[in-house]
Amino acid sequence: MFTVAALYLFAPFDNPAAVKPHLLEACRANGVKGTLLLAREGINGTIAGQRAGIDAVLAQIRNLPGCEALDVKFSTASDLPFHRMKVRLKKEIVTLGVPGIDPSRDVGRYVEAAEWNALISDPATIVIDTRNDYEVKIGTFKGALDPKTRSFSQFPDWFRAHRAEFGNNPKVAMFCTGGIRCEKSTAFLRAEGIEDVAHLKGGILKYLETVPKEKSLWEGECFVFDERVSVGHGLAPGSHSLCRACRMPLNAEECASVDFVEGVQCPHCAASRTDEQRRRYAERHKQVALAERRGERHVGDSDS
Numbered sequence: 001m002f003t004v005a006a007l008y009l010f011a012p013f014d015n016p017a018a019v020k021p022h023l024l025e026a027c028r029a030n031g032v033k034g035t036l037l038l039a040r041e042g043i044n045g046t047i048a049g050q051r052a053g054i055d056a057v058l059a060q061i062r063n064l065p066g067c068e069a070l071d072v073k074f075s076t077a078s079d080l081p082f083h084r085m086k087v088r089l090k091k092e093i094v095t096l097g098v099p100g101i102d103p104s105r106d107v108g109r110y111v112e113a114a115e116w117n118a119l120i121s122d123p124a125t126i127v128i129d130t131r132n133d134y135e136v137k138i139g140t141f142k143g144a145l146d147p148k149t150r151s152f153s154q155f156p157d158w159f160r161a162h163r164a165e166f167g168n169n170p171k172v173a174m175f176c177t178g179g180i181r182c183e184k185s186t187a188f189l190r191a192e193g194i195e196d197v198a199h200l201k202g203g204i205l206k207y208l209e210t211v212p213k214e215k216s217l218w219e220g221e222c223f224v225f226d227e228r229v230s231v232g233h234g235l236a237p238g239s240h241s242l243c244r245a246c247r248m249p250l251n252a253e254e255c256a257s258v259d260f261v262e263g264v265q266c267p268h269c270a271a272s273r274t275d276e277q278r279r280r281y282a283e284r285h286k287q288v289a290l291a292e293r294r295g296e297r298h299v300g301d302s303d304s
Helices: 016-029 051-062 113-121 152-166 180-191 203-210 275-293
Strands: 002-010 033-039 042-049 071-077 085-089 109-111 125-129 139-141 171-175 196-200 218-220
Touching: 002 051, 002 180, 016 033, 016 051, 016 085, 042 051, 071 203, 109 113, 113 125, 113 171, 113 196, 113 203, 125 139, 152 180, 171 180, 171 203, 180 196, 196 203, 203 218
Parallel strands: 033 085, 109 196, 125 171, 171 196
Antiparallel strands: 002 042, 002 071, 033 042, 139 218
16 A cells, blocks of 8 residues: 655745755655655645655655645555656746745635534635636535636636625635645735635645545545546545546546547547547557556656
8 A cells, every 4th residue: 555645835945956856866765756846935746655755755855944844645545646756846836827925924714624614604605616627527515616717827817807796805715635726825815805715724635534424515526636536535546537638537427438538538638639649649558558467667767
C-alpha cells in the first residue's frame, strides 16, 4: 500500500530555483513520485510512495524557512498513482492571475469539516465551488454554485460578472479539493470587499476523510489529479476512469458509449480529434499495454 500526500503552504521563498534540486533529489532518493510546484509564494503538490519515504521528504520541506506549518492530507493507494517525479518552478503555486493577492496576509476564515454542514445549510450562505467544470461534474456539495470555469484563472472574471447577484454584505462559503484554491479565492474576495467569507479547511479531501457518509452533504465523487482519478467517502478509490486523450473523468455510462475507445477518445473529445491524433493515441496505448505485460513502465522517470 502506498501513501499519498497532498500538500501546500503559502510561504515566501526568496529563491525557489535554489530549493528545486534539493527537493528533487530527496524525492528520488526516497522512491517518491508525483509533482511539486515551487514559486515565490510557496509550495504545492501531491506525492506518493512508501510511508517512510514520504515522511523523509516532508521532513525536508518542513525544514525550509517558514514551512514548519506545512498542511498535509494523507490517503492511500494500492498502486503508485504517479509515473515520475517532477519539481517545477511557477509564478504562482495555484494560478489565479490577479496581482497583489497574498493569502499569507489576508484570507477568509477557516471552517473545520465538522462545522461545514451547519454553515452551508444556512439559507443565508452563498456556497461556491471554486473548482473547474470537469471536477464539479462528478461531485459537489448539495446546493453549491458552479462557476463553470475551465481553469481557476477564470474565477475572478466569473465573480465580478455575478457580484451584483450576491447582494450587499453577502455571507460566502467556498470550497475546493484540498484547500489551496480557496486560500487564493477567499483572499481575492476579501480584496474585492467581501468581508464575511469562509472556506472549508483541508478542502473536500479532509471532509470526505473525517465526516461519516451518513452525515455527509457531499454528492458524488471527488476528482483527484493522479491515477486514482476520483475518491469517495473515507477517501476510498472512486468509480471514474480517465480519458487518455483529453484527460476528462469518465463514468460507467460514458465508458460504454460508442464514442469511447480506450486510450484513444471519449464522448467529450471524439468529435474534435483528427485521424492522425487517434492513430498516435492508439499506438501510445498499445505501447503502454505492452510495457505493462513486461512488468515495465512506459512513461519515463525524469523531471520535466
